[in-house]
Amino acid sequence: MDTLEVQPLNESRRLVPSPSDRRPLEPWQDPKAAPYVRIERVTKQFGDVYAVDDVSLNIFQGEFFSLLGSSGCGKSTLLRLLAGLEYPTSGRIYIDGVDVTDVPPYSRPVNMMFQSYALFPHMTVEQNIEFGLKQDRLPRRERAERVGEMLDLLRITELRKRRPDQLSGGQRQRVALARSLAKHPKLLLLDEPLGALDKRLRENTQFELVNLQERLGITFVTVTHDQEEAMTMSSRIAVMDAGQIMQVDTPTAIYEFPNGRFVAEFIGSVNLFEGKIVEIQGDDVLIEAQFGGLMQMRSLQPHPIGTPVVVAIRPEKLRLCQTPSDDGVNRLQGVVEDIAYLGDVSIYRIRTGGGTLVEMTLTNIQPRTEQALTWEQEVWVEWSPTSGVVLTE
Amino acid sequence: MTRLSKRSKRLRPSGEHRLSRLINIGLPYLWLGLFFLLPFAIVLRISLAEPLLAQPPYTALWEWAEQGILQIRLNLGNFQLIREDDIYLAALLNSLWVALVGTLGCLLLGYPMAYAIATAPERRRILLLMLIILPFWTSFLIRVYAWIGILNANGLLNNFLLWLGVIDTPLKILHTQTAVYIGVIYSYLPFMILPLYANLTRLDPTLLEAAADLGCRPWRAFTRVTLPLSLPGIVAGSMLVFIPVVGEFVIPDLLGSPGSLMIGKLMWTEFFANKDWPLASALAIVLLAVLVVPFVLMQRLQQDDEDGRT
Helix, strand or coil: CCCCCCCCCCCCCCCCCCHHHHCCCCCCCCCCCCEEEEEEEEEECCCCCCEEEEEEEEEECCCCCCCCECCCCCCHHHHHHHHHHCCEEEEEEECCCCCCCCHHHHHCCEEEECCCHHHHHCCCHHHHHHHHHHHHCCCCCHHHHHHHHCCCCCCCCHHHHHHHHHHHHHHHHHHHHHHHHCCCEEEEEEEEECCCCCCHHHHHHHHHHHHHHHHHHEEEEEECHHHHHHHCCCCEEEEEECEEEEEEEEEEHHCCCCCCHHHHHHHHCCCCEEEEEEECCCCCCEEEEEECCCCEECCCCCCCCCCCEEECHHHHHEECCCCCCCCCCEEEEEEEEEEEEECCCCEEEEEEECCCCCCCCCCCCCCHHHHHCCCEEEEEEECCCEEEEEEEE | HHHHHHHHHHHCCCCHHHHHHHHHHHHHHHHHHHHHHHHHHHHHHHHHEEECCCCCCEEECCCEEEHHHHHHHHHHHHHHHHHHHHHHHHHHHHHHHHHHHHHHHHHHHHHHHHHHHHHHHHHHHHHHHHHHHHHHHCCCCHHHHHHHHHCCCHHHHHHHHHHHHCCCCEEEEEECHHHHHHHHHHHHHHHHHHHHHHHCCCHHHHHHHHHHHHHCCCCHHHHHHHHHCCCHHHHHHHHHHHHHCCCCCHHHHHCCCCCCCCCCHHHHHHHHHHCCHHHHHHHHHHHHHHHHHHHHHHHHHHHHHHHHCC
């Protein structure tokens, strides 16, 4: 049951926004759009540790927003600041235009799904889901209706009389989600929502979460350390490091146009070539590479001659040739040092003349046996000016 | 044929294994039998005898009459007496009442203390726990004696209150029921705090965060989450206080009024002053029955609750 997609239900239909009030797909591009969550220069200190360091962030209604970073980067603290479980040392937080900086968690229009799920062990599934509704003093009939709606939505009706210790990990995750959705929050915070699930279940649940979010029209803010998960689910990703936000952008932009070395290296694999700009040719710049030779790259920002730069190129954007081709602008000669066969793709590591190790991936279009490449073979690695980005840090 | 016999041999527990299993299971039972069941049987047997000015001071339960006939004499008179003489019932009820007040007092005082210790920073917790356990280093008797000095008409408490000007004449606390309550609560507080502390430290603090997130103010989160989850600790602590207080002898003897009787004190009188061992034993049996029956009932109830879950 854990692997199925969410099916539309009558009870939950009123949660789904009608097509007319569907918001534009990229509200952050619209200068007139008011952000639903506004984090203004928020800092959170624990002793002399800056868990969150001067962070400003806008999150728009209906977004599936991910805070991505390695453990200890401050992403969970930022989420807890939104929930009201921590209060900022300085800065302000606005939700739906209201300053909630000093509002305690029980008065915020926000619900959270905890990483450990935090289900009440002395209550049944039903009672867990009903808990938040009871705090709102909803009449009994309405409560029962809502609980039924949530049980249906997450397809856990048959579990309603069980206690948390009688549930599997995947079932607990559903109950936790149902409990946090029961109050119809406008903003749902999810702390590593899929962290405790095994890989296969996680992949299925990723799509299910996105479907659920789209149907309910609720703004989701999730915390994750899994870049693949963030890429799959998010409308936008904020990459965090040491309490600061390094880059906020769509998954595509984060991957294709990282704004710095940290983000480029954090998301996926990347080849970094250091060098110095020596000449500007229209949109392109000529870079004297440290490995010896010139690189011609498209630069999105103008840089003066002499700027030290790093060229970041993804492994799949490199071309591998057995003889140098005519149209290859940038070219490196080397020998195949390692081949890792992953089924769908193979990873090749090429040792260039200058000693640099270049990593590249090739899709295995042909059956493996017909591939000509082998160890110690001499090859050329080529790429065009638009295959990578020029970073200054 | 040989193979088969070999296999069947392996399936049977070896002699060595059987011996270790016997020791493992047998030893605790032997202990319980020797030090709980046997003494209980002896007390039961004495309770069915009659007092005698002899050594031992009670009649034999059975004797060999002439012609090899075994004569057994069961004397239920002691139980009859306990039932008929109101003093025993009054003492029993008073004991239960003191135990109830003492338990409630310990719970009301002990719960906040246990909660404070459980939520204190890790390093301070050990110190606070030490402070709870520290009084055990001194003899129980001396600690109760010390309360006489505090509660006396000319004691520390009265002098302090007089000095403050709260009262003009010394309060009579010593040798009243109030002094017994104070003594009981003081002496048994650690037995309430320790199981409660053990329970409360295991409480997952994210559960309270979840409650707050779902709209619970702190007090409601306490009553809806912390309190129900700490129920096993409350039950354990209450039993550790209630059961020994019912039979308590030292505290009412030293601090209580001579007029108000407790069952423990009565037993002591029957044993040592009146030398009526059978009656004292009968009292002990009655007390045991009064304490064991609710205990068994409660355990049955808990069992039912757990069965209902699965």
